[in-house]
Amino acid sequence: MSPNDGTVAGTGEFRLIEAVTAGRKQPETTLLGPGDDAAVVATPDGRTVATTDVLVQGVHFRLDWSSAEQVGRKAVAVNLTDIAAMGARPTSVLMGFACPSDTPTSLVTELTQGMWLEADRAGIGIVGGDMVRADQIVISVTALGDLGGREPVTRSGARPGDVVAVCGRLGWAAAGLAVLGRGFRSPVSVVNAQRCPEPDYEAGIRAADGGATSMIDVSDGLLSDLGHIAEASGVGIDVRTADLDVSSRLTEVGTALGADPLKWVLTGGEDHAFAATFPAFADLPEGWTEIGVVTMPDSGVTVDGKRYGHDSGWQHWR
Numbered sequence: 001m002s003p004n005d006g007t008v009a010g011t012g013e014f015r016l017i018e019a020v021t022a023g024r025k026q027p028e029t030t031l032l033g034p035g036d037d038a039a040v041v042a043t044p045d046g047r048t049v050a051t052t053d054v055l056v057q058g059v060h061f062r063l064d065w066s067s068a069e070q071v072g073r074k075a076v077a078v079n080l081t082d083i084a085a086m087g088a089r090p091t092s093v094l095m096g097f098a099c100p101s102d103t104p105t106s107l108v109t110e111l112t113q114g115m116w117l118e119a120d121r122a123g124i125g126i127v128g129g130d131m132v133r134a135d136q137i138v139i140s141v142t143a144l145g146d147l148g149g150r151e152p153v154t155r156s157g158a159r160p161g162d163v164v165a166v167c168g169r170l171g172w173a174a175a176g177l178a179v180l181g182r183g184f185r186s187p188v189s190v191v192n193a194q195r196c197p198e199p200d201y202e203a204g205i206r207a208a209d210g211g212a213t214s215m216i217d218v219s220d221g222l223l224s225d226l227g228h229i230a231e232a233s234g235v236g237i238d239v240r241t242a243d244l245d246v247s248s249r250l251t252e253v254g255t256a257l258g259a260d261p262l263k264w265v266l267t268g269g270e271d272h273a274f275a276a277t278f279p280a281f282a283d284l285p286e287g288w289t290e291i292g293v294v295t296m297p298d299s300g301v302t303v304d305g306k307r308y309g310h311d312s313g314w315q316h317w318r
């Protein structure tokens with residue numbers, strides 16, 4: 001490949017790194033940014049919250065469905081919600097990136113632009129990464145966070161009698177996925193929800209400060225992710241469908257596609273809303289809505305008191 005053919009091979013590894021790092025303003029918590037063997041990030045709390053999620057072309061995104069910028073935003077967002085779901089505040093992200101030789105350099109810079117847009121929403125920087133060749137695009141983001149003196153809100157603290165609550169939209173990304181999967185591009189509201197969530201990163205901290213006993217971000221599906229809380233906590237969870245927000249937009253899309261919008265709300269992944277449990281009678285933090293109750297030990301997740309007879313959410317390799 002010639003140096004100016006617009007591909008990553010033409011640009012070369014080190015100029016590509018330069019292209020994605022030059023001129024980026026790091027927040028104060030970045031004590032040493034990209035350019036050395038590792039970055040140095042301040043951890044005011046003294047403990048570091050760390051998480052990683054991988055996104056693979058064709059599995060997590062399609063470039064004929066989403067722009068590179070949207071994919072970049074999503075890659076950061078899905079990691080930052082894991083930090084927030086611990087009751088922590090993100091401090092930094094690192095970007096692992098693999099792509100074929102003929103990938104346009106502009107795709108990589110647009111993707112990086114999207115990652116920085118989302119990082120900026122959370123007031124953090126991309127402090128490092130790696131760029132390698134592969135047969136398809138793979139994005140591996142690592143996010144770090146700070147607990148600010150709080151105790152982490154784990155999946156294992158739910159107790160019978162607690163209320164179950166959510167913060168953020170559910171079912172929208174799944175509706176968007178169904179729309180895109182049928183070859184449509186509208187309504188843009190649900191399609192955009194699939195392309196990139198817009199999480200409220202403060203929601204987890206509000207929950208932690210409001211006494212949440214357990215918390216998770218909804219990546220695979222509400223029932224599936226509540227199942228992780230139920231299992232880790234050794235409890236059951238009952239979801240009341242009457243308290244779920246099945247928006248008229250989801251109902252419209254469901255009618256148009258012959259699909260059940262409630263199923264999207266209960267089992268659709270990728271909205272990255274937050275689900276948590278709180279002590280009974282606690283005042284729920286701003287933006288949080290009660291949707292169910294924590295029940296008897298080890299009784300699983302039920303919907304209106306009954307077992308849900310379908311898949312509870314996304315699973316890879318199924």
Ligand SMILES: Nc1ncnc2c1ncn2[C@@H]1O[C@H](COP(=O)(O)OP(=O)(O)OP(=O)(O)O)[C@@H](O)[C@H]1O
Nearest residue numbers: 050051052053054078079082216217218219220269
């Ligand atoms: N290869 C691995 N090695 C060690 N721990 C892992 C590995 N893969 C997953 N885990 C851990 O297992 C737990 C559950 O992982 P999972 O990916 O389901 O959670 P998540 O990232 O919150 O969800 P999602 O990936 O759907 O967004 C996490 O604590 C994760 O760090």
Ligand SMILES: Cc1ncc(C[n+]2csc(CCOP(=O)(O)O)c2C)c(N)n1
Nearest residue numbers: 058059060061062177219220269270314
């Ligand atoms: C092209 C394409 N096909 C299907 C989907 C749907 N999808 C992929 S991963 C996932 C759950 C979360 O993933 P993870 O558990 O890895 O965080 C869902 C709902 C998509 N986004 N793009």
Ligand SMILES: [Mg+2]
Nearest residue numbers: 052053054219
């Ligand atoms: Mg994960």
Ligand SMILES: [Mg+2]
Nearest residue numbers: 082216217219
């Ligand atoms: Mg998670």
Ligand SMILES: [Mg+2]
Nearest residue numbers: 219220314315
């Ligand atoms: Mg998952």
